Amino acid sequence: MEPAEMIGIDFREPGGPDVMRPVTMPIPAPGSGDVLIRVAGTGINSPDLQQRRGRYDPPPGASPILGLEVSGEIVGLGDGSDRYAVGDRVVALCNGGGYAEYVAVPEGQVLPVPEGWNLLAAAALPETYFTIEQTLVLRSGLAAGMAVLIHGGAGGIGGAAITICLAYDAKPIAVVSSLEKADYARGLGAFAVIDRTREDFVIRTKELTGGLGADRIVDIVGAENMERNFEAAATEAVILQLATLGGQRAELNAGLIVSKRLSILGSTLRPQPRQVKAAIADSLLRGVWPAIDHHRLTAPAIRYFALGDVVAAHRAMEQREHFGKIVLVTAFGDQFH
Secondary structure, eight states: OOOSEEEEEEESSSOSGGGEEEEEEEOOOOOTTEEEEEEEEEEEOHHHHHHHTTSSOOOTTSOSSOOSEEEEEEEEEOTTOOSSOTTOEEEEEOSSOOSBSEEEEEGGGEEEOOTTOOHHHHTTSHHHHHHHIIIIIIITOOOTTOEEEEETTTSHHHHHHHHHHHHTTOEEEEEESSHHHHHHHHHHTOSEEEETTTSOHHHHHHHHTTTSOEEEEEESSOTTTHHHHHHHEEEEEEEEEOOOTTOSOOOOOHHHHHHHTOEEEEOOSTTSOHHHHHHHHHHHHHHTHHHHHTTOSOOOOEEEEEGGGHHHHHHHHTSTTOOSEEEEEOTGGGGGO
């Protein structure tokens, strides 16, 4: 029998990490087609920081609690939920609510914990893997042999892009900002690494691709990179704009877009309907989970913090030297350290 209340992380107003605090709140009830998960670990992602700062409001109907990915054990089923059973250990893409001891999630957004994976480490997978699977694979048509330029190659999104490229036999080229991050990206399996503090990423990309340029570009920087991405791109390349951390407005060379026949795709995952997210989960299960199960893909570097230490965890993620992932651990998750 599950308790009626749980510990979750609340913040009363937008601001810095100090606005967050653990509070007691009711355990959510799973709706039709949902499962209730007792959370072991919950990953921290850039959208969490943006929401805490007041720059990324949750979509209508979503939980206002931070947290977009969890791992844990199913302890309850909503009406019509039949994909999983109570007791199954799973990972899930949340619509919010992950920074808590329990969360209700549509069953289509739930995946089994990869074979041989620690339950806490698995919490670092869903948000970034769903994002890259949808954009790089389903929308841009990633194929074997493609050269993929990945900005922020040592971050959560970048690390997921590297590993998913490997699952589909593409060639990930990681752009990073330090020697330590370069070593990390190589450890994940990057085909090549460009240190943008020492090298020109356009020139180096052309060198690595025999002058052709990158077939796909994953960018989280935005305005600061946009025109140079056009220069680094191959003819008929697709540029995936997943964030704008380096600015939102830029002057564009429309001539390059036309002459190279470039496509630019933008995306935000959280507001999309559950049917879309379920389709992404099915694609991951077919195309990526087998590679994880057979140990073809390397797990990200993870730092763990207790759920109650969420302030320190957010501060750690905001540091420039941060790379890999950060996971918050609940009392239930302590046993999996």
